[in-house]
Amino acid sequence: MPKPKQNNYAFIDSQNLYLAIKEDGWKLDYKRFRVYLEEKYKIEKAYMFLGYLAENQELYKFLQEAGFVLIFKPILEKNGIPIKGNCDVDLTVYALINNEYNKAVIITGDGDFYALVKHLKEKGKLAKVLAPSHKNCSVLLRKAAGSDISFISDLKQKLKYKKKSTP
Numbered sequence: 001m002p003k004p005k006q007n008n009y010a011f012i013d014s015q016n017l018y019l020a021i022k023e024d025g026w027k028l029d030y031k032r033f034r035v036y037l038e039e040k041y042k043i044e045k046a047y048m049f050l051g052y053l054a055e056n057q058e059l060y061k062f063l064q065e066a067g068f069v070l071i072f073k074p075i076l077e078k079n080g081i082p083i084k085g086n087c088d089v090d091l092t093v094y095a096l097i098n099n100e101y102n103k104a105v106i107i108t109g110d111g112d113f114y115a116l117v118k119h120l121k122e123k124g125k126l127a128k129v130l131a132p133s134h135k136n137c138s139v140l141l142r143k144a145a146g147s148d149i150s151f152i153s154d155l156k157q158k159l160k161y162k163k164k165s166t167p
Contacts, residue, residue, distance in 0.1 A: 006042035008127055009101040011091050013108035014050040014067070017152070020109055020132030024153055034067040036145075036159060041105050041127055047094060049087035051075035092116045103127035107152075111138030118144040121164040 021028045037043040048063060052072035060070055071094065073087045084130055088110065095116055104120055106113060109131040120126035121144065129145040131137035133153035142149060152159065 005044060006103070007044050007101055008042045008103045008105065009095075009098070010037050010041070010043045010046040010105040010107060011095045012046060012048045013087065013091055013106075013113070014048045014108055015087070016108045016110050016136075017132050020136035021152065022158075023136065024133050026156055027150070027161040029069070029159055030063060030068070031066045032159050036155070037105065038067075040074060041103075043105060044101075045069055047071055047091075049073070049091045049094075051087070088112045095120070099125075101125070107132075109133065109137040109141060111140035112146045114138070114140040117141060121148065 017028070034046060037046055043114065045130055046068050049071045050066040050073070052074060052147075063070060071087070071090060073090055079100070090121050091106075091108075092115075095106070096119075102125075103130045104125055106117055106126070107130045111128075117126060117129055126145070129141060131141065131147045131149060134151050137149075137151070
């Protein structure tokens with residue numbers, strides 16, 4: 001008899017994830033990461049929140065093919081230069097109103113998600129907070145998550161992008 005689906009969702013602060021991993025000096029393999037989320041946390045849907053730039057179509061296609069559901073926000077510009085596509089509120093709203101899931105994995109190191117994580121934990125809906133790295137994780141986020149926090153940087157060897165060798 002097959003196991004019932006756990007129906008867990010991931011909510012990913014893509015800017016925070018990307019910049020923290022980059023600052024840590026490595027590149028995340030998003031395909032491996034999506035598989036990891038499915039295998040470790042039984043993630044059925046992985047929502048990735050990001051700012052929209054028309055020239056990034058190839059990246060968006062790649063991420064969708066890897067299994068992420070992309071949620072876009074227009075990027076703010078200053079003097080014609082893209083500066084920010086802040087998606088914190090969008091991610092929070094999705095996590096709160098889209099409550100068809102059993103458990104949520106929140107992927108960020110940003111303390112702005114303190115209230116969301118605290119709320120999900122109180123409601124028994126938090127599976128885990130996955131912060132990109134120890135050094136880029138807010139004290140507030142650590143406090144809200146308590147023991148329900150892990151760090152993607154601890155999985156660097158498993159999840160880092162490795163260039164494919166040419167024959």
